[in-house]
Amino acid sequence: xxxxxxxxxxxxxxxxxxxxxxxxxxxxxxxxxxxxxxxxxxxxxxxxxxxxxxxxxxxxxxxxxxxxxxxxxxxxxxxxxxxxxxxxxxxxxxxxxxxxxxxxxxxxxxxxxxxxxxxxxxxxxxxxxxxxxxxxxxxxxxxx
Amino acid sequence: xxxxxxxxxxxxxxxxxxxxxxxxxxxxxxxxxxxxxxxxxxxxxxxxxxxxxxxxxxxxxxxxxxxxxxxxxxxxxxxxxxxxxxxxxxxxxxxxxxxxxxxxxxxxxxxxxxxxxxxxxxxxxxxxxxxxxxxxxxxxxxxx
Amino acid sequence: xxxxxxxxxxxxxxxxxxxxxxxxxxxxxxxxxxxxxxxxxxxxxxxxxxxxxxxxxxxxxxxxxxxxxxxxxxxxxxxxxxx
Amino acid sequence: xxxxxxxxxxxxxxxxxxxxxxxxxxxxxxxxxxxxxxxxxxxxxxxxxxxxxxxxxxxxxxxxxxxxxxxxxxxxxxxxxxx
Numbered sequence: 001x002x003x004x005x006x007x008x009x010x011x012x013x014x015x016x017x018x019x020x021x022x023x024x025x026x027x028x029x030x031x032x033x034x035x036x037x038x039x040x041x042x043x044x045x046x047x048x049x050x051x052x053x054x055x056x057x058x059x060x061x062x063x064x065x066x067x068x069x070x071x072x073x074x075x076x077x078x079x080x081x082x083x084x085x086x087x088x089x090x091x092x093x094x095x096x097x098x099x100x101x102x103x104x105x106x107x108x109x110x111x112x113x114x115x116x117x118x119x120x121x122x123x124x125x126x127x128x129x130x131x132x133x134x135x136x137x138x139x140x141x142x143x144x
Numbered sequence: 145x146x147x148x149x150x151x152x153x154x155x156x157x158x159x160x161x162x163x164x165x166x167x168x169x170x171x172x173x174x175x176x177x178x179x180x181x182x183x184x185x186x187x188x189x190x191x192x193x194x195x196x197x198x199x200x201x202x203x204x205x206x207x208x209x210x211x212x213x214x215x216x217x218x219x220x221x222x223x224x225x226x227x228x229x230x231x232x233x234x235x236x237x238x239x240x241x242x243x244x245x246x247x248x249x250x251x252x253x254x255x256x257x258x259x260x261x262x263x264x265x266x267x268x269x270x271x272x273x274x275x276x277x278x279x280x281x282x283x284x285x286x287x288x
Numbered sequence: 289x290x291x292x293x294x295x296x297x298x299x300x301x302x303x304x305x306x307x308x309x310x311x312x313x314x315x316x317x318x319x320x321x322x323x324x325x326x327x328x329x330x331x332x333x334x335x336x337x338x339x340x341x342x343x344x345x346x347x348x349x350x351x352x353x354x355x356x357x358x359x360x361x362x363x364x365x366x367x368x369x370x371x
Numbered sequence: 372x373x374x375x376x377x378x379x380x381x382x383x384x385x386x387x388x389x390x391x392x393x394x395x396x397x398x399x400x401x402x403x404x405x406x407x408x409x410x411x412x413x414x415x416x417x418x419x420x421x422x423x424x425x426x427x428x429x430x431x432x433x434x435x436x437x438x439x440x441x442x443x444x445x446x447x448x449x450x451x452x453x454x
């Protein structure tokens with residue numbers, strides 16, 4: 001049960017070692033830098049040291065209580081991330097698969113709109129626009 | 145895009161290497177041998193060589209078409225598996241997270257009731273009861 | 289025609305073997321089941337409750353009314369419990 | 372009272388610094404925003420559209436009517452885009 005923010009990459013295998021012992025189902029989600037515009041080379045992620053870690057831990061604990069998780073882990077990167085690099089991961093472990101799936105889905109919906117991170121697209125000319133929050137991400141929270 | 149059945153363990157990290165290049169979202173599900181009865185030491189999984197592989201590949205392809213997957217992978221073990229050992233994994237990669245989540249969830253629902261595997265519980269006295277199919281697993285298919 | 293018949297899980301146990309090669313003139317799976325159940329008490333007990341048995345013809349799920357045509361392999365097994 | 376005010380993303384860019392330490396008597400976040408916006412054109416442009424700004428008091432999200440009480444740190448930023 002842990003949340004952390006880091007600049008460097010993470011190793012899914014190492015993170016999953018000893019994760020969720022005793023659980024029957026483990027779900028992981030990995031978000032990867034993707035170019036939707038055809039002009040992006042990288043993302044730059046800014047965060048709020050202190051608050052961001054606290055919010056991640058808070059949502060993890062909330063998901064654990066709501067879905068009865070045996071274990072959970074959230075890792076989110078900041079700084080400059082090139083196309084194809086993993087941005088973040090969420091892992092959930094539960095007795096049954098439905099709970100593990102729902103908890104991961106729930107965490108992703110909350111992190112999208114409530115985790116204090118701000119993304120900017122970096123193009124060939126340098127820093128570009130800040131990524132705007134999507135209404136659809138805000139709407140997704142109403143599912144829970 | 146691959147499906148396979150094997151007796152030995154699999155390494156999540158190695159399996160995820162180069163998986164889903166170009167996708168924005170990767171979801172993995174790992175099923176682990178769990179004891180619900182308090183008397184189980186292991187599971188024994190029987191399968192139908194030939195048919196099982198074909199069915200796994202078929203559901204993978206179906207999920208890929210339905211959810212627009214960039215990549216998918218299914219690995220399912222057979223033989224004797226001790227408590228805490230991974231039984232199977234499903235990985236899905238898509239442009240957006242919703243598709244990756246739904247495709248993994250869909251595949252699990254189908255595999256539970258339609259993949260030709262049969263589980264038997266092994267207790268301290270040796271081979272025990274065959275695990276019965278659950279109505280709830282059959283019902284889950286109606287979601288799709 | 290010659291047919292390979294495969295059994296899995298408790299059907300295999302009741303019948304006492306994982307497969308047998310038989311000569312049959314059954315037109316459908318239902319006919320084949322009746323024929324097999326008549327062989328001996330082990331086969332009879334395996335096929336006693338067909339609601340608990342699933343079938344495949346040449347590795348494709350099929351229901352009891354499916355014609356055997358030129359099938360080469362038929363399998364009987366309990367509902368699947370994968371995942 | 373003395374207050375640390377933090378800015379993130381385009382608010383940081385418009386204001387030209389990531390944080391400043393200020394002396395204020397503002398009772399609520401709304402009062403504080405009015406006070407800051409009055410400082411210079413950069414602050415004014417950062418706070419021109421408060422519908423696009425989110426706030427936190429001591430690292431907890433808060434709305435504009437929230438009282439500052441004995442807050443030590445206030446932050447302004449655009450809607451979050453994590454994940």
